[in-house]
Amino acid sequence: xxxxxxxxxxxxxxxxxxxxxxxxxxxxxxxxxxxxxxxxxxxxxxxxxxxxxxxxxxxxxxxxxxxxxxxxxxxxxxxxxxxxxxxxxxxxxxxxxxxxxxxxxxxxxxxxxxxxxxxxxxxxxxxxxxxxxxxx
Numbered sequence: 001x002x003x004x005x006x007x008x009x010x011x012x013x014x015x016x017x018x019x020x021x022x023x024x025x026x027x028x029x030x031x032x033x034x035x036x037x038x039x040x041x042x043x044x045x046x047x048x049x050x051x052x053x054x055x056x057x058x059x060x061x062x063x064x065x066x067x068x069x070x071x072x073x074x075x076x077x078x079x080x081x082x083x084x085x086x087x088x089x090x091x092x093x094x095x096x097x098x099x100x101x102x103x104x105x106x107x108x109x110x111x112x113x114x115x116x117x118x119x120x121x122x123x124x125x126x127x128x129x130x131x132x133x134x135x136x
Contacts, residue, residue, distance in 0.1 A: 007064075008121045009121070010055055010063035012117045012121075014047070015111075016114070019107060019110050021069060022106050025044045025045060025098050026100065026103050026104075028042040029095070029096055029098040031096060032084075033086065041094045042096040043071040043072060047066055048066075048068050048069075051064065051065075072096075077095045078093070079093050079095055
């Protein structure tokens with residue numbers, strides 16, 4: 001029974017990492033400089049998951065773990081802003097290729113998955129309490 005808690009916990013950890021990446025992408029969607037102060041736009045990050053074979057339930061379910069955090073390979077968005085300090089010689093500024101709509105959809109999906117895992121933990125907790133009442 002505690003394996004189901006471990007599986008749900010792995011889902012919580014994975015979705016938290018995904019939400020952190022999404023919030024970072026949204027927060028930096030207008031960032032035109034990197035950490036070193038160079039005129040290079042923020043690189044959006046995306047979390048990928050993989051099956052955690054170390055967490056397997058008797059029913060055949062398995063946990064999840066973070067496979068990798070990958071950077072987007074999409075070219076930056078170019079906007080014509082000749083007065084911007086990071087504009088090139090033609091007046092274009094390079095912005096991160098972050099799609100606000102997709103980020104919000106991903107955030108809603110990750111939030112719902114997080115909530116589902118919390119629900120499974122609550123059900124498991126209630127089942128454990130009921131079992132202890134029957135035994136005692």
